[in-house]
Amino acid sequence: MTPLLDVADLAVHFPVFRGPLRRKAGTVRAVDGVSLQVFRGETLALVGESGCGKSTLARAVLRLQEPSAGQLRFEGQDLLRLDRRAMKAARRRMRMVFQDPHASLNPRLRAGEIVGEAFDIHGCTRRERDAGVAELLTLVGLGPEHAARFPHEFSGGQRQRIGIARALALHPSLVVCDEPVSALDVSVQAQIVNLLMELQERLGLSYLFISHDLHLVEFIADRVAVMYLGRIVETAPIQSLYAAPLHPYTQALLAASPSIDPDRRHQHVVPDGEVPSPLSPPSGCAFHPRCPFAIANCRAEMPPLLTLAPGHDVRCWRAGEWAAAPQRAAIPVGS
Amino acid sequence: MHEGSIPIVNAMSDPAAAVPVLEVSGLRTRFGPLRAVDGVSFAVAPGETLCIVGESGSGKSTVALSIMGLIPPAAGRVEAGSIHLAGHGELRGLADAAMAAIRGRAMGMIFQEPMTSLNPVFKVGTQIAEVVRRHQGMSRAAAHDRAVELLRLVGVPSPQMRALDYPHQLSGGMRQRVMIAMAIACDPMLILADEPTTALDVTIQAQILALIEELKQRLGSGIVFITHDLRVVAQIAQTVCVMYAGVVVESATTRALLRTPLHPYTSGLMASIPAAQPRGTRRRLPVIAGTVPNLAKLPGGCRFRSRCPKAFDLCAEVEPPLAPPAKGDPDRLVRCWLHADGVAA
Incomplete structure (x- = not known):
């Protein structure tokens, strides 16, 4: 199509x-x-x-x-x-x-x-x-x-x-x-x-x-x-x-979205920092300064958009790990 | 003039048992012929966050302006009611100078748009220092140190450097942190926050809500938090007042209100919040028909009846009182004939 x-x-x-x-x-x-x-x-x-x-x-x-x-x-x-x-x-x-x-x-x-x-x-x-x-x-x-x-x-x-x-x-x-x-x-x-x-x-x-x-x-x-x-x-x-x-930024956005359920308050699961200036974007993956899972490679090189499932593309060096263990794909509490 | 006479209440103690920081009763504020606030009462305990939730025109921001004594005399006035602040007595009718001494000191204020509330031609450190110099008579140098300390407290990175920035050099989230630093500069017993996160992105909103919660725990202040977003209410409030067309239509603890909304307006608002639904066509959000009524042309009887799916004859004739529901929790209040004693079927 x-x-x-x-x-x-x-x-x-x-x-x-x-x-x-x-x-x-x-x-x-x-x-x-x-x-x-x-x-x-x-x-x-x-x-x-x-x-x-x-x-x-x-x-x-x-x-x-x-x-x-x-x-x-x-x-x-x-x-x-x-x-x-x-x-x-x-x-x-x-x-x-x-x-x-x-x-x-x-x-x-x-x-x-x-x-x-x-x-x-x-x-x-x-x-x-x-x-x-x-x-x-x-x-x-x-x-x-x-x-x-x-x-x-x-x-x-x-x-x-x-x-x-x-x-x-x-x-x-x-x-x-x-x-x-x-x-x-x-x-x-x-x-x-x-x-x-x-x-x-x-x-x-x-x-x-x-x-x-x-x-x-x-x-x-x-x-x-x-x-x-x-x-x-x-x-x-x-x-x-x-x-x-699968992307840590998507996880952060979802975690920060308030829920209508008062028993599901976000336990300070808040991504650190703010969006950097687009005039001087960070090296490598643009999200790495805020990302709790960043590794050396993330600072050095921009990850490509990888297809991990049909129709599901992610730009993250570690996305393969998250996809392999989806149950842990969440930002740790109190990061 | 020291706040030592006011009992310091542990923020963790039961808010209901404590003496309220702020008690508003029968507040009526009018702009010309419009009754923007038409008889509103509530109380906030130390360490409690009370959310006032409503749509545009509900009168929620007018309530905040009335408490702060910031209704422009040329535009409107507080007609009736009492605004009692612990340790300062009745605020209504207080002279401008006396009110100015309370604002910023006993009462901290956070507004929606930090860019318009901060002065663009002064450094943010200077603006925070001005609050403590004015209210606590600190020297210029001591006030500057205090400003830097406050910036650190509200989570601004490298506060010494940021204190020398002008508002336009900061991001929206950082500007809101500066506003919060000014609001808490004199350890206020009451913080009024009018849509403080509405202009912010979700991740920044989450940071600011967490900061407000943390500061409340630390200072033990009472917070009146005005918002249009029930999801923010769910995140931050202990108690909620739902306002509609100038009156409170329902008030309860957050959990009770969100679990079992009683007023048709509250349940309509909750239902219209998008959530995951089974896929496929013909999925629709439940809606509240019509629009927020024009305050100049309010219908007689219940103000919500023209949009209410459950309205019946009595609703058009007499405005229901704000009263405990006939069945259920006596601690909550609802302004609806469906829940009044011996009326509803």
Whole structure:
């Protein structure tokens, strides 16, 4: 099965300029050699902490941010070879839902104009547009009567529904969701999550779902890719990742995710330290300064992404040991 | 002016038996026509962490601002109720100068966004030192040493060097540690933390929650911890107040509340938290219908009834009182007719 989206060795590097003469002081490798696939109808979650490059990767996939290197194939097309017009046409099929529904909707446009803008840009007629807007607003649980209202007249959850309707105009096959519910109230989050899942089933959508909430990811996604400092450190189907995480960083993330069960408080199972600066990443494995299992090799050489089980890839020199003895694959208490 | 007169209570002793550090009763705070907080009461014992949990507009942050005396006079005011801080008596109606002497000294504060709460043009060491100089009259040099010691206490690596950094040079987690260092600088008996981990990544959140817990054990302070996240509540609180549209709808010990939520809002909130579910299509999260009500257009009767799956006639007519449930634990409180004596079927 060919993937809908095939990202290979994608890199996004930002030059950093410092000092009075704006000399180039270094390069931030925000995304550094990432490969991933999204198949039709599935949800691939991209998880990681702030600064790991997950949002940059999402923007690079839509070429909102020009990649520095790598390949990007979407529906069989090589996106990086497309000119502006061809890329614009390709973007009808790949759309984005943003995190903050307050900031991502133009306050001066009515909901109908926001949702209908895509029809205008892609040269649809007025009638196509009006029919499309009414259909989309109904699809996301609003009504055609909402088209005449401005964003400030809606609640946060309703605004996110407008953002989703905008993304669904022109029948995309891939929707990149960048933290779509993290700015919403808890009771509203569930409504939007359900809407996204319902739309996926009805329209056969694929999602690249960016989130830092591992509980939400476990619920919504089919597969997960864990990013750390610009690289993927582990990719796995949901069940294997949560049952037997192999990368120490994934284990740390899961251990740090609070549980709703008051009897399962994390006994100070806290990973030490913080994400290092991407301007001067550590040598070898980027996680080694925080990793309780680091050995000499981890400091010297970056481990490759190894396939340890079908669909389960890990970037860790010692992953083979963890996979062989899964019952001990947990961070020791009081590390 | 020394805190020696206040009984030092061992943090490990039973919180329920101790004299509360903070006792809030009947608190009402209004912004113009909006009753943001409409009759809230709770008490915090030394060594106890009380979580106030609610969504936006529930009034949880207004409760914190009211306790600190930081409701801007131009915007609103504390209308009624009492805020009693052990050793300092009634705080409501206290003059600004007297309140300023209590804030930062008897009462430490930690806010959500450390970048906006720290002054960007002063070194963090200077900002921590200012707290002890102001409240404890230390010399500049002694205050600086104390600032470095506090930074070490909150787990900032190489504190001598970090004390000379400006806030923008620190990561979000380190900035929050600086905020905590300022909050505990004068060994406060009460710490108010308003969403202190919401802006942080999960691994850093876990570190900060562990730090707050450790400091509480060490100082024996009472903590009022405001959050929207029931999973954080599960990690840190001994007791919980669930707020909705300006009132407490349920309060109980953490275990009781999370094991057997009584109010339909609490159980709805808990159910809507994503968790592992059997795979396959048609899986959905249980939702609470509708949105948080507009405080200006509150429905009569129970504030939650328009979203409540179990609402019946009485709910529209009379607002239920916050009372112990008819059946079960007399120590917990719930504002729901379903659990009121002789009402529910």
